[in-house]
Amino acid sequence: MSNLTPREIVSELDRYIIGQDAAKRMVAIAMRNRWRRQQIDPELRDEIAPKNIVLMGPTGVGKTEIARRLARLANCPFFKVEATKFTEVGYVGRDVESMIRDLMEIGVSMVHKEETEKVRIKAEKNAEERLLDLLLPRSKDRDSNPAGFFMGSSSGEVEEKNPAPDDSTREKFRKMFRDGLLDEREVEMEVTVQSGAQVEIMAIPGMEEMGSNLQNAFSNMFPGKRKPRKMTVKDAYQVLIDEEADKLIDPDAVNELARERVEQQGILFVDEMDKIASRQDATGGADVSREGVQRDLLPIVEGSVVNTKYGMVKTDHILFIAAGAFHFAKPSDLIPELQGRFPLREELSSLHKEEFYQILTEPKNALTVQYKALLETEGVTIDYTREALEEIAANAEKINEETENIGARRLYTIMEKILAKLSFEAPDKSGQTIVIDRDYVTDQLVDVIEDRDLSRYIL
Template sequence: MSNELDDTHEIEIDNKEAALENKTSDKKTNDVKDKEDYESVCYICRRPESKVGKMIRIPNNICICSDCMQKTFDTINNGSPYMDMMGLPPNFMNLSNLQKDIPKSQKLKKKKTEENKEKEDKVLDIKNIPSPHIIKGQLDDFVVGQEYAKKVISVGVYNHYKRVATNTMDDIEIEKSNMLMIGPTGSGKTFLVKTLARLLNVPLAITDATSLTEAGYIGDDVESVVSKLLAAADNDVEKAERGIIFIDEIDKIAKKKNTNNRDVSGESVQQGMLKLLEGSEIEVPVGASSKNAMVPMTTINTKNILFICGGAFPDLDQIIKTRLNKQSSIGFSADLKDKYDNDPNLLQKVAVEDLREFGMIPEFIGRLPIIFTLEGLTKEMLVKVLKEPKNAILKQYKKLLLLDEVLLEFDDGALEAIAEKALEKKTGARALRAIIEEFMLDIMYEIPKDENIGKVTITREYIEKKGVPVIEMRGTATQTIPMLEQQEV
């Protein structure tokens, strides 16, 4: 019996040793792969190998550039006043105690060789680029309406692909076409780009303009938007240089009116973004949003980066209306002053002078040549948003109740009632989920209590708090059962 226990114990020890060896070998393999894929970064100045040349490697996997190594030796040999003040010997530094690894988010991928570039160019062949109608068809599965906006953004992305793939054509340089998207809140600007991000093979970064300030002030610099794209491209500079950046809430950096202070988060940000939009080489931090001595820096050319800007531009419709009403005067051919008061598509008549009046500087607007608007959502469009997209809100709740083996149905009157309530809130499609959450709360709470419930039908009366939902029990005909006590309004 003792011999069997000894044998079992020896087998367990052998298994543990084998697992430890496998773990060690996997770590070595990953370390070797990191060395092949990523550039070495100086531990002291954080500059990559492409900037400072060949690195000096010392124990514990530490790389130091020749400049920093020379400065370190000079400090050790000559001594330092700070060492004397602290009573430390000149050779107090022990490099073996330094941190062993640099975070992967701050490692920069090596530049590709000519062979790899040729292979990549074949992948970006014009024949492999999805046509605009294919991109729009994929957007149609998720986004309801907005036909013109989807057409514009599909053509813009398609041309961006072609521009990156060809680079030049018969010595005619193709300029990039940055886009400005204008639409009321809840019309689907951000959702349109987020859906596009899932469909594209190029890196896409979505950022917000509200936190941007002029360089030197608290907040993010304009270069931080490119840093986010670099992170989305897995710190691959060449991949990031053909990506797309969507800057949301661009109307928040409009020039402030009636202010005597320095406009560090308005006009100054627009001026700082001019070279970014046009195309220039900028230095950005790797793995961080702000520049500091402990973060490696790299250079990115924004020449092939497509910028899409979006904003709600509140009160822009009033500026458009004022411009259009200037044509009204006394006479038979004069326009009425209240002609545009109830125009739902007033934003579609936007002109460059309206954006200048809003607070966007001419140089900034000039670098966004494609300007298009999104329609405000109507009652019919809101009903389609509820039930037609692949990830529609109603489909999500149906799936939730289906997990409890209960069918959930909405009649046409209920859908219209939800859309009417959403229009009253004036927040677009964002209002739909809040309305549904409100009346579905009691249903989601009561359904798990009774396992005999097989089907729930939501009616208009229930949405308007004048009735109860129709409940169908398992194995019985449809009947109205007061599952929830509600007072008539």
């Protein structure tokens, strides 16, 4: 697990997320506590439960991005799910245990990728030999006597024979392959394909595990067969690397390591938590099902055992981060038992002109950087003036106030509207440098800004 300090975690989050300092500090402490827990004596370690978090705030202020970036920093299994996808057991919809199964799939994929990297050098070496066999098949005599020796005397002494004539050719081919001279040559090799009919199991809502088991059963009934297929040397090499890596990796060890990582380091981000909160002034109707989802979610958050195709997964130490706008419902509208399992709460503030300007200029992946890179592929260079970016930020704040407040996502629609014409004409402007100034921004937005009804649809 990453051993970044809370200050270092916040510093990394600052590179991608503007503002929301209190929320960043909270999640940084929660992540550091996970590392601290791993350093404690095992007997006490199991007694330390994660401090789950509720992030409150309007859409587009950075709730999801904070959790996603946090998971990447920690290199731990992370899965985002919407609470509205789940229904109480007995209703049509997904059961809450499926989120643990999905998290386990991500954990297995993550560990498999890491183990593949560990054996990659050996896999590449083996793949190269197999590829050379395809390009230059060995003779039968060579295959039966690979060392190049024969029994030449009646006394049984081993005499060395001259190297097989294809050795020098093989080395020439090896050098040509490493120099990339054979990348486009076609070879025919056997690949594994699924035999028989392709059976797709449509799982009954709430019974995804049964559907997965049936899918696996049919896969075992129709094992894969090897069939010849033509492909370039470059593509064949990648296929052979994957095959050789799979031979070197123990799938049982991967599954066990993934299960341990999910149990000890997994993060589940449950979005739209406010949608399953029952408002105190509401009675009956959909609120009955909402409370049922909360009660189904409670044992997962408290700590239970969920059956997956990779084995039993304990949820006691998975970190849950819940998020929601909480415009109408409040965290206090959740059932008391569930409130107690989310002791940390932080409200994220709305974004204003200053934050929008920072979002356009400071992050590594800022929208301005993205559009600049996209248009450079057409040979067009665009430069933004400070006044232009301030005008975009001001418009984003104004439109959020007059229509729906969708936070930083408003910048996506505005930037697309401003650069739509230029993006369309870019292939005809190769080699040109376009300056995006305040007048350019105003000209592109004049119609929708003046017509409030139109802006509701376009921006």
